[in-house]
Amino acid sequence: MSGAYTRYGPVLELLERFDDQYVLVGPGDEIAVKFDATGLPAPADGWTRSFVLISHAYCKDMDIYTATPQTLEPLPFRGMSRYPYPPDEHYPDTELHRRLSQTYNTRIVH
Numbered sequence: 001m002s003g004a005y006t007r008y009g010p011v012l013e014l015l016e017r018f019d020d021q022y023v024l025v026g027p028g029d030e031i032a033v034k035f036d037a038t039g040l041p042a043p044a045d046g047w048t049r050s051f052v053l054i055s056h057a058y059c060k061d062m063d064i065y066t067a068t069p070q071t072l073e074p075l076p077f078r079g080m081s082r083y084p085y086p087p088d089e090h091y092p093d094t095e096l097h098r099r100l101s102q103t104y105n106t107r108i109v110h
Contacts, residue, residue, distance in 0.1 A: 001026070001062060003072025004105040014104060018056045020077040020092055021100050026109065058083075 006014070006024045011031065014021045023031060033053065043049045058076045062069045067084040075091045076083050091097070 001060070001070060001072050002110050003108075004101070005029075005072070005107040005109055006104045007106045011104060014100065018078070020075075020097065022058070022075070024072060024075075024105060 003024070005026050006022075011023050014023050015031075025031070037051075040049070056078075060066060060069075060072070068074065074084065077091050079092075080089055
């Protein structure tokens, strides 16, 4: 899919909240999450500890029945009524959205 994917490198700012700031990944991309768990108490004898990652994500494929399958855009957003959204709805255009997009979504794929 053509579009402006998220650059490689740290993306914590995009992952801190459930909002309209997404890490836009393509085939073969990954997000590695590291955290310090040394302060947690040891599990009881015979127990193991699991970690659960909770995310809010959208997935778009290149299926011919997918809306605009050749491009990343239009990007989804939390307040949309449906996808694809109607002409009177738009991805938010705020100073924060523009700054984060200009900072992170710089890996252009044609």
